[in-house]
Amino acid sequence: MSKKEFNPAPHDKHADDPKHAVQADKEQRKLEKGLEDTFPASDPVSETQPKPSKD
Incomplete structure (x- = not known):
């Protein structure tokens, strides 16, 4: 038997x-x-960062 x-x-x-x-x-x-860093806030958390503005 093996x-x-x-x-x-x-x-x-x-x-x-x-x-x-x-x-x-x-x-x-x-x-x-992100949720911890923004609590309490009314805006939902996003997993993406907004693009920098050109201004």
Whole structure:
């Protein structure tokens, strides 16, 4: 009898791509940080920065 390596959790084909999940976590942290920095405020938080004005 040959000894096989035990793998208790085989790859889940329905799971999120780990790289995509890491990027989503970073974006979520940015939004949360922005919310903390602007609280209390009436304007919603945006994950993108506005373009600099030409003035």
